[in-house]
Amino acid sequence: MxxxxxxxxxxxxxxxxxxxxxxxxxxxxxxxxxxxxxxxxxxxxxxxxxxxxxxxxxxxxxxxxxxxxxxxxxxxxxxxxxxxxxxxxxxxxxxxxxxxxxxxxxxxxxxxxxxxxxxxxxRKRCDALVCKEYISYHILGDKCTGCGECKVACPNGAIEGDAGLIHVISLSNCNKCGDCMKVCTSSAITKAGAIKPKTPEKPIPVGTFKPAGLGGGLLSRRRRSQ
Structure with missing residues (x-):
């Protein structure tokens, strides 16, 4: 210091x-x-x-x-x-x-x-994702292992989910301290600016969430037909 x-x-x-x-x-x-x-x-x-x-x-x-x-x-x-x-x-x-x-x-x-x-x-934007007002924290559904460490570390009780379930951050309750990101060993927690990642709306079983662009849509159907 x-x-x-x-x-x-x-x-x-x-x-x-x-x-x-x-x-x-x-x-x-x-x-x-x-x-x-x-x-x-x-x-x-x-x-x-x-x-x-x-x-x-x-x-x-x-x-x-x-x-x-x-x-x-x-x-x-x-x-x-x-x-x-x-x-x-x-x-x-x-x-x-x-x-x-x-x-x-x-x-x-x-x-x-x-x-x-x-x-x-x-533009109300911080490209470096440093200024708290312009960022939000998200748990990536395809990486979360449902270990619960982030839920324990959250001082505001902003994370929902039990063992074996993909956890979800309540953005309205999150104080953006970043404690959850520090304890996540699977790199499942990320910061985002204006563009938010697609995540589950509520806790669901680990392994059941498919990220955007995988397993569906016109492009994937075209690939299967080739």
């Missing part, structure tokens, strides 16, 4: 500030999401500012809040323009190089991740 410290940054060299802030850009998730990276960066950066400079303190705080909203599906039209304006204000108005450097790095993240920010804002 990154160690956060409040210190008098005006007494530090620019290189020291840059090195410190770069250490905050290491994303903690396995997949990479530009918006989530910016969220983590601004959240850490706001907690390690000295707080004396209003532009720095409030500019980083407001940036962190806006980006957090974007990751939670609450983003609004114009958020990117506001974030760019906050970054410029940090660069121009901060008393010391800490705020200025945060502004420079934030703007770089906005430029590099523009398409990612746009997808989160306009």
């Amino acid at each position: 990154i160690h956060l410290e409040r210190k008098d940054w005006k007494d530090c060299e620019v290189s020291e500030i840059q090195d410190y802030l770069k250490s905050l850009t290491v994303q903690q998730d396995e997949a990479f999401c530009s918006v989530n990276q910016a969220k983590q960066f601004t959240e850490y950066a706001r907690r390690s500012t000295c707080g004396r400079c209003v532009i720095c303190r409030e500019g980083i705080l407001q940036s962190a809040l806006i980006i957090k909203d974007i990751t939670e599906g609450k983003g609004k039209d114009g958020d990117l323009a506001i974030l760019s304006e906050l970054a410029e204000n940090l660069k121009a108005g901060s008393i010391c190089d800490y705020g200025k450097t945060v502004g420079e790095m934030l703007q770089s993240m906005l430029d590099a991740g523009y398409d990612d920010f746009e997808k989160h804002l306009k």
